[in-house]
Amino acid sequence: MIVSGVTEAPPQGRAGQRPLVSIRRLSKKFSNGTLALRDVDLDLFPGEFVSLLGPSGCGKSTLLRIISDLSQPSAGTIEWPGAERADAYGKEEHSLGFVFQEPTLMPWAQTLDNVTLPLRLKRMATSEANARAEAMLALVGLRGFEKAYPRELSGGMKMRVSIARALVTEPKVLLMDEPFAALDEITRHKLNDDLLAVWERNRFTAVFVTHSVFESVYLSQRIVVMAARPGRVMSELQVDAPFPRDNLFRTSAEYAHLCRLGSEALKAAIEA
Amino acid sequence: MSEPNPASARGTDQDAAPVFAAEERVLGIPKSRWPGIIAPLVMGAIFLGLWEGIVRYRGIPAYILPGPVEILKTLGTDWPTLSIALWVTLRITFAALIAAVSVGVSLAILFTQSKWLERSLLPYAVILQVTPVVAIAPLIIIWVGDVNLSLLICAWLVAFFPILSNTILGLNSADHNLVALFQLYGASRWQTMRYLRLPASLPYFLGGLKISGGLALIGAVVAEFVAGTGGSASGLAYRILESGYQLKIPRMFAALLMISISGIAIFLATSYLSHRLLHRWHESAVRRES
Numbered sequence: 001m002i003v004s005g006v007t008e009a010p011p012q013g014r015a016g017q018r019p020l021v022s023i024r025r026l027s028k029k030f031s032n033g034t035l036a037l038r039d040v041d042l043d044l045f046p047g048e049f050v051s052l053l054g055p056s057g058c059g060k061s062t063l064l065r066i067i068s069d070l071s072q073p074s075a076g077t078i079e080w081p082g083a084e085r086a087d088a089y090g091k092e093e094h095s096l097g098f099v100f101q102e103p104t105l106m107p108w109a110q111t112l113d114n115v116t117l118p119l120r121l122k123r124m125a126t127s128e129a130n131a132r133a134e135a136m137l138a139l140v141g142l143r144g145f146e147k148a149y150p151r152e153l154s155g156g157m158k159m160r161v162s163i164a165r166a167l168v169t170e171p172k173v174l175l176m177d178e179p180f181a182a183l184d185e186i187t188r189h190k191l192n193d194d195l196l197a198v199w200e201r202n203r204f205t206a207v208f209v210t211h212s213v214f215e216s217v218y219l220s221q222r223i224v225v226m227a228a229r230p231g232r233v234m235s236e237l238q239v240d241a242p243f244p245r246d247n248l249f250r251t252s253a254e255y256a257h258l259c260r261l262g263s264e265a266l267k268a269a270i271e272a
Numbered sequence: 273m274s275e276p277n278p279a280s281a282r283g284t285d286q287d288a289a290p291v292f293a294a295e296e297r298v299l300g301i302p303k304s305r306w307p308g309i310i311a312p313l314v315m316g317a318i319f320l321g322l323w324e325g326i327v328r329y330r331g332i333p334a335y336i337l338p339g340p341v342e343i344l345k346t347l348g349t350d351w352p353t354l355s356i357a358l359w360v361t362l363r364i365t366f367a368a369l370i371a372a373v374s375v376g377v378s379l380a381i382l383f384t385q386s387k388w389l390e391r392s393l394l395p396y397a398v399i400l401q402v403t404p405v406v407a408i409a410p411l412i413i414i415w416v417g418d419v420n421l422s423l424l425i426c427a428w429l430v431a432f433f434p435i436l437s438n439t440i441l442g443l444n445s446a447d448h449n450l451v452a453l454f455q456l457y458g459a460s461r462w463q464t465m466r467y468l469r470l471p472a473s474l475p476y477f478l479g480g481l482k483i484s485g486g487l488a489l490i491g492a493v494v495a496e497f498v499a500g501t502g503g504s505a506s507g508l509a510y511r512i513l514e515s516g517y518q519l520k521i522p523r524m525f526a527a528l529l530m531i532s533i534s535g536i537a538i539f540l541a542t543s544y545l546s547h548r549l550l551h552r553w554h555e556s557a558v559r560r561e562s
Contacts, residue, residue: 070452098456104449107553108471117467121457149553169457 018081019043020172020205021067026076028062028231035230036062040076042224042233044173047203049196051216051223053262055270059231060209064175067207068096097166097204099176103158105150105165111137112146115165122169136164139198156187160194167198173205180215192218193246200243213262218250223262227269234269237262338522343529346522354511354523358530361507364420364492365538368427372484375428376435377477384443384469385461401433405491409498423495423507430491431484438480442473475554478546485538493531 021044028037037059044050044067052060065071066078105114112133119129137143140160150158159179166174180188196219199206210216216223223237239258241249249255296303320340326332327339334342347354379397383390409426416422446468454464496509506514508527515524550557 068456070455096456100449104447104453118457121459121463151553
């Protein structure tokens with residue numbers, strides 16, 4: 001059943017499927033002269049789980065910021081072929097969720113108010129926003145914590161709140177910037193499982209930045225391996241193992257084999 | 273997805289209750305906090321006792337150094353005059369503090385909205401702050417005419433800068449990732465101010481308020497010293513001046529005592545407000561078990 005493998009070619013569009021986000025020859029140069037990204041080509045397809053894997057300084061986070069419109073590319077294009085919505089100012093509005101490396105919660109607000117924030121910013125009625133946030137908190141396993149303040153929660157729970165907040169608007173794309181890097185391994189495994197469960201249920205497009213080969217193989221259908229200085233896409237690894245994935249997959253020979261391929265690709269990227 | 277047990281991470285105090293018995297309370301205050309209250313009281317009593325003893329033993333006349341008993345007696349007999357003076361001083365203090373908060377916070381919000389406004393106006397706020405109020409008080413009194421209003425302006429000048437500079441710092445110290453998040457969801461300037469910058473600035477603002485509360489009182493007293501206005505509507509500072517001229521030193525001490533107690537009360541009130549507003553979430557106000 002292993003059809004996974006490393007391809008050296010730039011990502012090809014899937015037959016008959018229109019990408020949700022299409023990035024072409026994208027470069028980003030910071031004002032201090034650092035070339036953070038060079039000629040990146042990447043397509044994101046509806047409902048897929050993609051990991052961006054690479055050493056520090058390879059521009060993974062910068063790429064996420066550009067996708068989320070928090071940062072502008074210096075050259076190249078990023079298009080949303082599927083998106084037609086535009087806001088009142090004629091600016092294209094993309095349905096996005098973002099999970100940062102830290103939980104990034106408002107310490108003065110209770111869990112529920114942290115999760116309803118994106119809805120309140122869109123001026124949704126409080127009762128509806130609360131109902132949606134409560135449902136989303138239940139989905140990430142935090143029923144009963146609505147009134148807790150962030151400092152009363154553990155690191156893993158704060159991350160769950162952060163994920164609930166990112167998903168409460170039911171975005172088409174969920175961007176995650178090394179969200180579990182600061183957590184212990186047991187918590188990280190648990191959150192990996194729970195993230196996959198939510199993804200299988202809601203089927204958003206997930207873009208997961210990590211520098212852990214093991215995490216990227218476990219989670220994703222496709223791993224984009226990036227190299228640093230300048231940040232660029234080196235290769236791609238298909239992970240065709242079926243979902244749901246669980247501990248059985250984590251201990252399988254196939255997983256070990258894919259991790260070795262991933263490690264080799266990452267090593268090649270670091271040495272390149 | 274499975275749910276963690278809600279009892280495992282929330283309300284740690286409640287969880288701990290069955291394991292560790294609640295601390296015994298005396299007069300509603302936990303037993304362990306009593307030494308911290310009693311020690312300074314004992315120290316004060318020793319000091320006052322020594323003072324009274326030396327005054328009596330050496331037979332020091334009251335016009336040079338009155339003993340604590342004499343001062344308290346004077347406070348009682350002169351209460352009608354002194355209480356009116358206290359009210360006048362406190363009224364100016366609070367009016368100045370309210371003005372300092374409204375002008376300080378409004379200017380801070382304006383400055384964070386426009387860098388150019390901040391660059392053009394902040395230097396003048398600094399100049400106002402560094403110019404000694406004693407030096408400009410006579411000018412203000414001449415220009416304004418109305419004594420109460422000029423006292424208010426002097427006290428305000430002293431009190432408003434800590435609030436302004438602390439609030440500016442607070443408004444600018446919101447987590448940059450949260451700022452990015454607000455940007456991502458297309459939040460308006462007003463929404464970012466209302467939901468992010470204002471709450472983030474609260475601890476800084478309260479720190480400024482604590483300093484300004486004391487400064488407003490000092491400003492009111494100093495300005496009155498300079499103005500030196502007499503009559504029935506004069507404040508504590510004038511009573512001190514007047515007692516000095518008349519060698520009524522016990523009354524001078526009584527007025528001084530009232531100013532100190534007012535300052536302590538203002539400090540305690542702002543500290544309590546700060547604790548009330550921050551104790552659920554801010555690190556400075558969270559009590560930790562070691």
